[in-house]
Amino acid sequence: MSSAFSVDPVLQEVDSRFEESVSRLCELLRIPSVSTDPAYAKDVRRAADWLVGELSALGFTASVRETGTQPAVVAHHPGPGGDDVPHVLYYGHFDVQPAEPLELWNSPPFEPAIVEAEHGRRIVARGAVDDKGQVMTFLEAFRAWHAVHGTLPIRVTVLLEGEEETGSPSLLSFLKANADELKADVCVITDTNSWNIDTPAITTRLRGLLYAEVTLHGPSHDLHSGLFGGAVLNPINALTRILGQLHDDQGRVQIPGFYDDVAEATAEEKAMWETLGFDEAAFLAGVGLKTPTGEAGRSAPERLWVRPTCDINGIWGGYTGAGAKTVIAAKASAKLSCRLVPAQDPQKVLAGLKAFLDAHTPPDARWEIQTFGASPGIQVPTDSPYLRAALDGLGEVYTNKPVLIGMGGSIPVGGYIREALGFDSIFVGFGLEDDRIHSPNEKFELKCLHNGIRSHAAILARFAALKG
């Protein structure tokens, strides 16, 4: 690349304009773009419009795109021109989880608050880190490049999703329908964590997700527990009895065939994780716990990154108001999700879950089952030049050496992009484990935001050096 594209002035621009970056993130956070609740549909669209405006100002051709469900944003920047310029697809999402329970927030979830804490200032709001703050790390890096050099050093396509928190129902079909337009050399996905505030990370393993809502139907209507209790099926009792058997006393999931395709981590992976010195006591203390739990005989990184799970995410049935109502409910429901590891087929796990439920169904009862998302786990190659370039870019910004880690969460888009577009993804993000994503008082450290912008700025230069 020519020296006209030197990165140092870009990093200086990032630093000198950082307060403006924070203000812009606050603007985006004030839009309550909750995708799971139809009441906020207008706000999801408003967030998309806002992003189109920002991208357009940076030399992108940007537009809001219909997907059939929530809108997406697609934007293209030609870069400096030339056939041999790398082309990178950047992915993030601008929808957020519901903010409930509201009473547990220290400040309103959609009025971002800047709070001083141990690592300096942090921004507290729903979406602060997941994923609006992360999206702003590459948007603000683009802005600095645009300001300093009048262009980006590579060709860039941006895809911002508006329904990640609902399980991305239309993402795969959108990618397939727009495959030519979205084609690039590699995808950069910014929705993951650093290893710690001083140690950047690229995530090479992510778990997939199968999410289901199950309802057990029993009597034709709610009954009086005195007149019927002891002689009729109680669906809530039955549901607890059935779901209470999801794990054995070694913490192993009892869905038939659940572990059939689960591969052990490699010796190399285990060795690398060993060196990370995962502090399980601190991990647990951060959430008010102290006793290791889960699958017996496995290290914490294994349980979190390469072992599948089955968690009940919600349960409800019968009378849940104040005081007493002596009712036997006609039905009982639960939401449950399995985190999956690579090679586990979500559809096979779903079939196993149905078989598990069927095998335990009491006489006269029936199941109603809905699924919300089914995506496999992801394992990305660690030897690609783009991944090496990203590691180098991170190494330029942080003192600590970047590490390769796994992650327990699910980012289906990586698998979808592989399937629909045919190239790999690099998961590089700047969140911290204690950022309380999906919880009240979600936050993003401004130090992470700042280093994230600097990192993306530096990585862009490293990408530009790959060809040409």
Add this chain to the structure above:
Amino acid sequence: MSSAFSVDPVLQEVDSRFEESVSRLCELLRIPSVSTDPAYAKDVRRAADWLVGELSALGFTASVRETGTQPAVVAHHPGPGGDDVPHVLYYGHFDVQPAEPLELWNSPPFEPAIVEAEHGRRIVARGAVDDKGQVMTFLEAFRAWHAVHGTLPIRVTVLLEGEEETGSPSLLSFLKANADELKADVCVITDTNSWNIDTPAITTRLRGLLYAEVTLHGPSHDLHSGLFGGAVLNPINALTRILGQLHDDQGRVQIPGFYDDVAEATAEEKAMWETLGFDEAAFLAGVGLKTPTGEAGRSAPERLWVRPTCDINGIWGGYTGAGAKTVIAAKASAKLSCRLVPAQDPQKVLAGLKAFLDAHTPPDARWEIQTFGASPGIQVPTDSPYLRAALDGLGEVYTNKPVLIGMGGSIPVGGYIREALGFDSIFVGFGLEDDRIHSPNEKFELKCLHNGIRSHAAILARFAALKG
């Protein structure tokens, strides 16, 4: 008794004025006296005022009485005079359960609808049978006696409660505080069922109730199921695991000591129940089921009347809205209740329940437990002259012979009256098993209302014959 108190003209009066009785019941049903919801406090009081008006018109000295919670109605009628006149306390309640879920009602719950069905006309409304319709059976019997003879044939005290559906929090203290005023020879409680529409019944066994709300607390806040799943305590999974063990595979409750004080029904009781020909298939079909369930090796009348239970009445935790939220909740809750049989001590059962929960508590978790009502089961003597007189009165009205039965529900007032006032109760009521009490479309057959009024009119005459 003098022939001036002949019962035949009273029964004729009941028959000829029956449509007016129906209208008056409709008037009472239009008052939404839901005691569990503070929003209806004014309506509970309005129902009390309405009853005071009705009783006053029948020669009673009646008043609304404060209990500290919901008001009660107390009324006195001197009867025909003389020291040797029997004195009977009549009990009923004028509060009702919440009508929710409203969308399942075929007509508005507080606009009584007269509907034709297999047994002729029925009245559909919240409280139609529980307990406003039942209260009107004795009120209208008093009215007919008053109209024909200008008095009642015995001395009568009436106690109408306004908080039965909230577990009668202040009833025992109210009875104790007013023991002298409420003293009588026997109490007649009209809040139970006939055996079937053509066979009247006196209920001699009722189950008690222990109602508890339990919450299992785990992590300090809600967590992301991807980032934490597999390595932290999930309180919903734990709650299902624990409550799923409340019964063994023979349907026996696993609370420690639960059956210690449970007596078997006598051979005589079992023989009487055998003759009733309880149709379990029909009982189950009425609620959309077909497979007998509950404690193995017990007949349906045993399981319903003389065996204790443990039902979960409500359960909740985590995300229960539409779609997916990948959360591990910080806590999970359930409401559960045990129907108790005589000699089971509710406090001992509560201690057992706590011991059961404690024994299953996962590391780092803690329970929060609240109770809403704890009342023992009731067994009334079957050889008292008042009970025999009541049986004779029923025999006069119905072709089928009256039977002595048990009931699975709880009517704590019988035990409270024994404790506070020192006399027994006779449970005689006119509901049917399919009346859908506490459910949408609660109803009372007009044939039951009519026979109930006639029965109370006849029983009054039989009581009058006991002394004098």
